[in-house]
Amino acid sequence: MTFVVWLHEYDPAQRPLLGGKNASLAELLSAGLPVPPGFAVTVGAYHTLRDHADLRREVGRLLAEMDLGDAAGLEQLSATIRGRLEQVPMHDGVARAVRSAYEALCERCQLEAVPVAVRSSATSEDLPDASFAGEHDTYLWVRGAADVLRQVTRCWSSLFTARAIAYRREMGHDHDVVSMSVGVQKMVHPRASGVAFTLNPSDGDRSQVAVESAWGFGEGVVSGEVTPDSFLVDKVLGTIARRTVSDKAFEYRLTDGDTVGRVAVEEARRTAPSLTDDEVCAVARLARRAEKHYGCAQDVEWAVDRDLPAGDNVILLQARPETVWSRREPTPVAVPGTDFMSSIVRTLLSPLHARPTQERPP
Amino acid sequence: MADRFPSPFDIETPPGAEGWQELYTYSLPFSEDRREYEDSMFWFQDGVHWPEALTPWDATFLEYALASLSQYNTRHYLIPPALGVDYRVLNGYTYLSPVGVADPAEVEARVPHFLERAGFYFQNWDTLYEQWMTKIRGLIGEMETLRFEPLPAMEDLAVVTEGRGVGSGFEIQRSYHKLLDLALQLWQYHFEFLNLGYAAYLDFFGFCKQVFPSIPDLAIAKMVAGVEVDLFKPDEELKKLARLAVESGVGDAFGATPPTTVIEALRASDAGRAWLAEWEASAQPWFNFSAGSGFYHTDEIWLEHLEIPFGFVRDYIAKLRSGVDISRPIEAIRAERDRIVAEYGELLATDEDRAAFEQKLGLARVVFPYVENHNFYVEHWSHSVLWRKMRQLGGVFVKEGFFGDENDVFYLKRDEVPEALWDMYSAWAVGVQPRGPKYWGRELERRKRILTALRSWSPPPALGEPPEVVTEPFTIMLWGITGESVKQWLGASGTDGGLKGFAASPGVAEGEARVIFSADQIGEVREGEILVAPLTAPSWAPIFGKIRATVTDVGGMMAHAAIVCREYGLPAVTGTAFGTKTIKTGQRIRVDGNAGTVTLLD
Numbered sequence: 034m035t036f037v038v039w040l041h042e043y044d045p046a047q048r049p050l051l052g053g054k055n056a057s058l059a060e061l062l063s064a065g066l067p068v069p070p071g072f073a074v075t076v077g078a079y080h081t082l083r084d085h086a087d088l089r090r091e092v093g094r095l096l097a098e099m100d101l102g103d104a105a106g107l108e109q110l111s112a113t114i115r116g117r118l119e120q121v122p123m124h125d126g127v128a129r130a131v132r133s134a135y136e137a138l139c140e141r142c143q144l145e146a147v148p149v150a151v152r153s154s155a156t157s158e159d160l161p162d163a164s165f166a167g168e169h170d171t172y173l174w175v176r177g178a179a180d181v182l183r184q185v186t187r188c189w190s191s192l193f194t195a196r197a198i199a200y201r202r203e204m205g206h207d208h209d210v211v212s213m214s215v216g217v218q219k220m221v222h223p224r225a226s227g228v229a230f231t232l233n234p235s236d237g238d239r240s241q242v243a244v245e246s247a248w249g250f251g252e253g254v255v256s257g258e259v260t261p262d263s264f265l266v267d268k269v270l271g272t273i274a275r276r277t278v279s280d281k282a283f284e285y286r287l288t289d290g291d292t293v294g295r296v297a298v299e300e301a302r303r304t305a306p307s308l309t310d311d312e313v314c315a316v317a318r319l320a321r322r323a324e325k326h327y328g329c330a331q332d333v334e335w336a337v338d339r340d341l342p343a344g345d346n347v348i349l350l351q352a353r354p355e356t357v358w359s360r361r362e363p364t365p366v367a368v369p370g371t372d373f374m375s376s377i378v379r380t381l382l383s384p385l386h387a388r389p390t391q392e393r394p395p
Numbered sequence: 396m397a398d399r400f401p402s403p404f405d406i407e408t409p410p411g412a413e414g415w416q417e418l419y420t421y422s423l424p425f426s427e428d429r430r431e432y433e434d435s436m437f438w439f440q441d442g443v444h445w446p447e448a449l450t451p452w453d454a455t456f457l458e459y460a461l462a463s464l465s466q467y468n469t470r471h472y473l474i475p476p477a478l479g480v481d482y483r484v485l486n487g488y489t490y491l492s493p494v495g496v497a498d499p500a501e502v503e504a505r506v507p508h509f510l511e512r513a514g515f516y517f518q519n520w521d522t523l524y525e526q527w528m529t530k531i532r533g534l535i536g537e538m539e540t541l542r543f544e545p546l547p548a549m550e551d552l553a554v555v556t557e558g559r560g561v562g563s564g565f566e567i568q569r570s571y572h573k574l575l576d577l578a579l580q581l582w583q584y585h586f587e588f589l590n591l592g593y594a595a596y597l598d599f600f601g602f603c604k605q606v607f608p609s610i611p612d613l614a615i616a617k618m619v620a621g622v623e624v625d626l627f628k629p630d631e632e633l634k635k636l637a638r639l640a641v642e643s644g645v646g647d648a649f650g651a652t653p654p655t656t657v658i659e660a661l662r663a664s665d666a667g668r669a670w671l672a673e674w675e676a677s678a679q680p681w682f683n684f685s686a687g688s689g690f691y692h693t694d695e696i697w698l699e700h701l702e703i704p705f706g707f708v709r710d711y712i713a714k715l716r717s718g719v720d721i722s723r724p725i726e727a728i729r730a731e732r733d734r735i736v737a738e739y740g741e742l743l744a745t746d747e748d749r750a751a752f753e754q755k756l757g758l759a760r761v762v763f764p765y766v767e768n769h770n771f772y773v774e775h776w777s778h779s780v781l782w783r784k785m786r787q788l789g790g791v792f793v794k795e796g797f798f799g800d801e802n803d804v805f806y807l808k809r810d811e812v813p814e815a816l817w818d819m820y821s822a823w824a825v826g827v828q829p830r831g832p833k834y835w836g837r838e839l840e841r842r843k844r845i846l847t848a849l850r851s852w853s854p855p856p857a858l859g860e861p862p863e864v865v866t867e868p869f870t871i872m873l874w875g876i877t878g879e880s881v882k883q884w885l886g887a888s889g890t891d892g893g894l895k896g897f898a899a900s901p902g903v904a905e906g907e908a909r910v911i912f913s914a915d916q917i918g919e920v921r922e923g924e925i926l927v928a929p930l931t932a933p934s935w936a937p938i939f940g941k942i943r944a945t946v947t948d949v950g951g952m953m954a955h956a957a958i959v960c961r962e963y964g965l966p967a968v969t970g971t972a973f974g975t976k977t978i979k980t981g982q983r984i985r986v987d988g989n990a991g992t993v994t995l996l997d
Binding site: 380 | 474475476477502506509510513514517594595597598601602605606607608609610611613614617734735738739742744745746747748750751752754755758901902903989990
């Protein structure tokens with residue numbers, strides 16, 4: 034049984050073992066994109082827990098008593114199940130594999146107790162969109178093998194949040210239908226981070242990349258707590274067409290206690306742009322590379338690593354297909370069967386559409 | 396914010412300029428006779444071509460150009476929604492007003508004629524364009540044959556023995572009439588293709604804006620732009636000559652001024668003489684190049700002001716010696732253009748759109764060489780010849796005591812010149828003194844005073860009630876006048892710390908401003924400064940190697956200057972309306988050529 038797969042050694046045949054998110058990162062890494070090094074704890078590793086006979090019986094019994102109408106009771110049930118799951122000692126083989134992979138990662142990064150992000154990547158062979166049950170857990174700035182092992186277990190148990198349990202019950206899915214792979218990746222220490230779309234979200238223009246950015250870790254942007262700076266970059270010319278710098282009152286950053294926390298941003302930095310123009314363009318290029326790799330519009334997460342030199346410091350954390358505009362059936366603008374003369378006449382008669390108001394910074 | 400510009404009838408005459416109307420044809424000023432019509436129209440000041448007050452004769456090209464432009468829209472091709480562009484002069488400055496076809500039924504009725512007539516030109520474009528090149532060169536050849544020489548004390552014996560039957564006084568009058576005919580013919584040729592070229596370009600432009608709603612105008616321009624364009628030739632020739640000077644070891648000669656000293660030094664060696672021979676070969680026609688828009692007799696022409704091209708050659712020599720590569724990277728420019736086209740093509744969502752994109756781009760590229768090249772042949776080369784010939788005529792008047800300076804001839808209206816010629820001829824024929832010297836001596840003094848007063852007046856960017864939207868396609872493309880730019884003029888106080896305009900060339904730069912108003916001041920521009928000017932001319936290209944960015948008062952995306960700005964890859968914001976009035980030399984500013992904004996930092 035394979036319990037650990039290195040992202041840089043990924044083989045597409047292993048996709049079911051890794052889950053969508055980890056497989057996608059591995060694929061981008063092998064395509065030469067700057068993805069932080071790391072490994073996936075496979076679905077097989079999770080199965081050592083799921084298939085633990087005593088536990089299985091106990092969880093089954095707890096779930097049978099569930100009352101969907103009782104929200105507080107459901108939370109209590111979730112806490113009980115997660116507590117139980119986290120108490121079960123990890124399978125020896127899994128623990129050994131994860132520990133030695135983490136040590137290899139430390140060596141690879143030439144850092145003692147390299148800080149890593151531990152992220153869940155839910156998967157299902159039967160359900161097309163395994164993230165249906167909402168966010169699973171992510172643990173930032175985890176250091177040391179013991180902590181890594183503990184957070185892997187917590188990721189596993191996040192399959193049993195109250196929301197996930199209720200959802201599966203409502204949909205009539207068996208609780209075994211989902212599995213979990215966990216990604217362990219070297220943690221970027223970001224000066225700024227955010228998201229990017231490889232189209233203009235307001236008009237669907239595929240020739241632009243929209244970049245949103247804030248100070249520190251990306252959690253504030255992803256969750257919507259911080260109003261990010263936003264930029265529109267022209268894909269083909271590589272120029273910034275529009276920039277809006279926002280007041281960024283707080284950021285997620287590394288605190289004195291070596292953990293990631295929400296901290297107020299000092300006055301001078303609040304209204305300063307969180308990216309230089311060169312960085313904005315580098316983020317847009319990175320998003321464009323992901324788009325070219327997958328051949329469809331992408332929604333990516335990225336970070337600017339404060340420890341890497343300018344030019345090599347924009348890192349890709351995540352890429353998934355853009356869904357809002359991409360779901361629309363493309364309708365051609367060209368009117369079929371018209372010759373150039375009638376087209377010119379149409380343009381002359383309605384030059385209004387020919388020149389919409391130029392986009393200006395507000 | 397005001398909702399309209401002043402009425403032309405509310406504009407006062409600047410003190411000292413009383414009587415300015417008499418300096419122009421009676422149909423040029425706004426007048427009570429047409430007040431109702433004139434007050435109902437929206438007029439914008441054309442600073443792209445005429446940023447300064449016009450002397451009487453210089454108004455000739457304004458009238459020839461606008462009437463010819465209009466004639467093609469209205470009477471040749473029947474552009475369905477557009478008649479011509481009406482024109483007036485107010486306090487010496489040019490105001491234009493696009494005239495639309497108001498009645499939808501009439502627009503409809505014009506369509507089949509447009510399809511037939513414009514269609515013929517589009518289908519036979521290459522043949523007709525080749526024919527145009529022959530016609531324009533023939534026309535310039537005819538201009539070159541014009542002679543204006545002082546009237547002889549006694550006619551040549553051959554006039555008698557060959558039985559010619561006409562004398563020099565007749566010839567000089569005929570030559571002047573011919574000059575006017577050739578000039579009008581030139582402007583007829585100018586618009587033979589231009590309006591159609593813009594129409595095809597606008598069609599591609601409109602399509603791109605529909606498929607990519609946020610595509611920068613600049614990207615569209617880049618897809619269509621030619622790589623080897625005649626308008627860039629003069630600069631290319633200078634670079635070639637600078638290289639030759641360095642290679643043949645005559646570069647030091649350019650350290651001297653004035654140009655006569657440079658030429659003397661060059662004549663002293665074989666290598667220098669070889670360089671001068673190369674110079675002569677390049678000069679005709681390429682240095683018939685105006686340092687301005689070509690529409691003013693005061694615009695300096697390279698051939699006649701050698702200090703300008705020699706100065707550029709000197710700068711290029713210095714660059715070459717310090718190891719800078721001054722050549723235009725033709726292959727890289729071509730590759731970049733192909734990349735842009737390929738990437739936009741890839742981003743299109745459907746095969747139908749890809750087919751339409753290719754077809755429209757194809758047509759735009761067929762027509763575009765004319766749009767880019769005509770400017771050299773008409774405003775630069777032909778006008779240079781015409782100004783030169785007019786100065787010869789001015790010299791004749793000087794010789795006869797009419798004027799103190801050959802350029803005084805431009806203070807006469809074009810139809811006053813025949814009167815003055817008649818006076819000169821008639822007195823010569825009779826053998827007495829003409830009235831001209833006294834008459835024009837007085838009158839020119841008065842006119843010069845008026846012009847001085849007009850030059851110190853600042854024309855408002857527009858007059859009358861602005862339209863909600865501007866629909867006339869050529870006004871949009873050539874002058875960059877849109878509903879939005881007009882609103883900006885209305886709202887601009889000119890002092891709120893920033894300016895907006897067209898994002899004409901991408902990039903962002905900060906630096907000290909250098910505000911200059913004419914080509915004479917080019918020498919003041921120092922390394923690393925940001926050029927702020929009413930407009931830039933194609934012939935300013937060599938200083939683009941020194942400056943960081945450009946800000947102009949006027950111009951749209953397809954104005955001649957914009958084409959060249961992009962070519963040299965500097966951030967540029969054009970059409971700010973108030974740039975030269977708001978920004979002071981030495982002030983630090985930030986130019987954002989992506990967003991079309993200028994920020995004043997001090």
